[in-house]
Amino acid sequence: MSYRPAPRLEQSPLALHDPVAAANFPQTILRYRNQRASQSVGLETLSDAKWITHFGRFQPLPDNQPVPLALRYHGHQFRHYNPDLGDGRGFLFAQLLDDHDRLLDLGTKGSGTTPYSRGGDGRLTLKGGVREVLATAMLEALGVPTSKSFSLIETGEQLVRGDEPSPTRSSVLVRLSHSHVRFGTFERLAYRNEIETLRDLVAFVQANYYPECSDAATLFDAVVTQTARLTASWMAAGFVHGVLNTDNMNITGESFDYGPYRFLPYYDPNFTAAYFDHSGLYAYGRQPDAVLWNLGQLGRCLTLISELEPLIASFNDFNRRYEQELGLAICRRLNLTPQPDNALLATALYDFLATLRSDGSFEGLFYDWFGGILSEMRALSGPRAASYTGEVFTAFHDMLKTYDTAAPEKLDHPRFKQADPETLLIDEIEAIWAQIALEDDWAPFEAKLAAIEEYRQSLAL
Structure with missing residues (x-):
């Protein structure tokens, strides 16, 4: 793969950004580079010195x-509109094409102040950077469409x-994403009544991300589908984003910007990730x-340039698409061949998960029964075997019997000889960070990433 620059936003007439300068950091110590992601965009041959x-x-x-570009956007934060947002500690650094000819962004987090910093220092803690690298690696392993931590x-x-x-160490993160055009990008233009720019933004998004779409309504319909798929993948991964504000959602249906995220230790629809989410607005089940x-906020913006009826129809169809995508996501996670209607499987699985309360039981169920009935001997001889009894389990087990294994050869991977799945629970993250903070020991961090990569290869989702 060769490097193919494509700075399309910078070359467009869209006034969606401001030129900024990066902070001049006192040190630059390379802690992580994503070699696999860099290969996809032709940057894998950079020396460490050039990388820095x-x-x-x-x-x-x-x-x-x-020059870097700080992107302009607004957003609803915990459902309260905030017109004072925008890239406050990040910017769009570059755009380029990947090995599938997709337009990708290299964006930053912690790269210094911008006109939208709102009094903040524009920096990222090293712990925050470590947490995001781990999150994106684990989510990719579990089949979630996600940004990739690049550097x-x-x-x-x-x-x-x-x-x-505090004081605590600092870092700068670079992420590789399909797009940084957010729902809040549209909200800003609607709020300012910039109708022509809104039309131009729709045209830009269509041309670069949804060429099959012909107008704002068909674009919204496609975004609804992609976002339903993303949401289903979170739920099947037991992932809680934590801050699902409109400025943290993009138009290509890709998860990004990981702050107070969590992976479920066990199924709990009321589990929240953010300590400040007092009402549980963004709890796992919500x-x-x-x-x-x-x-709905994105659709409301598009009513300024589109007929209302098709927008409402797409919006009202989200729940159906989400349920369909959830069934497909569960089949992928269990390595099963999907059926026309997977709702009964999803119901049986979540009913059984609700009976399990030990840490690691959420991921453990998917791991033990990966491959369906072909994994029965492995599941019933493993460390969670005692949980696989009772009437609710039997209902789930009976559903598994009705499904074929999608890819039996995956079970030959040596990773499945291990008793436990790979997890990324909060105690694991804190232990990894403690070694960095106290001893500057990066070995547990690197070992965890290697283990997650092995898990990704074994699941091959």
């Missing part, structure tokens, strides 16, 4: 954006934060409703 020059000092990539560089500053021991509400 581009992703720590932000010297432009050849024939790409001459993490420690920057040598001491940051003060109210929600963790994520589909939160996403639908956000889609």
Whole structure:
């Protein structure tokens, strides 16, 4: 794969960004580079020194954006409209094509102040960077459409934060994403009544991400489908995003921007990730409703340039599409060949998950029964075998019998000889960070990433 620059937003007439300068960091210590992701965009041959020059000092990539661009957007935060948002500690650094000819963004987090920093320092804690690298690796392994953590560089500053021991170490993260055009990008234009720019934005999104769409209504319909697929993949992965504001959702249906996320230790629809989510608005079980509400805000913006009826029809069809995508996601996670209607399987699975309360039981169920009935001997001789009894389990087990294994050869992977699945629970993350914070020991972090990568290869979702 060769490097193919494509700075399309910078070359477009759209006034959706402001040129900014990156912070001048006192240090640039490379802590992580995603070699597999860099191969997909032709940057794998960069030396570490060149890597730091581009992703720590932000010297432009050849024939790409001459300067970083802080993106403009608004958003609903916990359903309260905020017109004072925008890239406050990040920017769009470059755009390029991947090995599937998709337009991708290289965006930053923690790269310094911008016109939208709102009094903040524009920085990212090293712990926050470590957490995001781990999150994206695990989500990719579990088949969730997600941004990829591309680079993490420690920057040598001491940051003060109210929600963790301070001073704490600093970092700058670069993520590779399909798009940074957010629902909030549309909201800003609607709020400002910039109708022509809104039309131009729709045209830009159609041309670069949804060429099959012919107008704003068909674009919204496609976004509804992609977002239903994303939401279903979160639920099947037992993932709680934590902050499902409209500025944290993009138009290509890709998960990004990981703050107070969590993976479920066991099934609990009321489980929240953010300590400040006092009402449980973004709890695990409420994520589909939160996403639908956000889609309503995007649709409302498009009413300024589209007929209302098709927008309403697409919006009203979200729940059906979500349920369909959830069934498909569960089949993928269990390595089963989907059937025309997988709703009974989903119901039986979640009914049984609701009876399990041990840490790791959510991921453990998917791991033990990966491959369906072909994994029965493995599941019933493993560490969770005692859980696989009773009437509710029998209903789930009976459903498994009606499904064929999609890819039996996956079970030959040596990873399935291990008793336990790979997990990324909060205690694991904290233990990894403690070794970095106390001993500057990166071995547990690197070992975890290697283990997650092996898990990804074994599941091959």
